[in-house]
Amino acid sequence: MTVDFGDSPEEHEFRLRLRSWLEDHNPGLPASSTDDRYWAGMATWHRSLYDAGFFGMSWPTPIGGQG
Numbered sequence: 001m002t003v004d005f006g007d008s009p010e011e012h013e014f015r016l017r018l019r020s021w022l023e024d025h026n027p028g029l030p031a032s033s034t035d036d037r038y039w040a041g042m043a044t045w046h047r048s049l050y051d052a053g054f055f056g057m058s059w060p061t062p063i064g065g066q067g
Helices: 011-027 036-052
Strands: none
Touching: none
């Protein structure tokens, strides 16, 4: 059995869209969760992801997901 790790056209488009968005919206948070600045920025970062449609993507659409 072989596994195809290639993206479908939809996955490829999503990956490009997400990468582009991340380049423009990187919050510059520290990489370590032991840094207080990391936790101080998480709520804002999560809100940005949510507003762009990248947070809770599998959630139902009525509560902000993509279904």
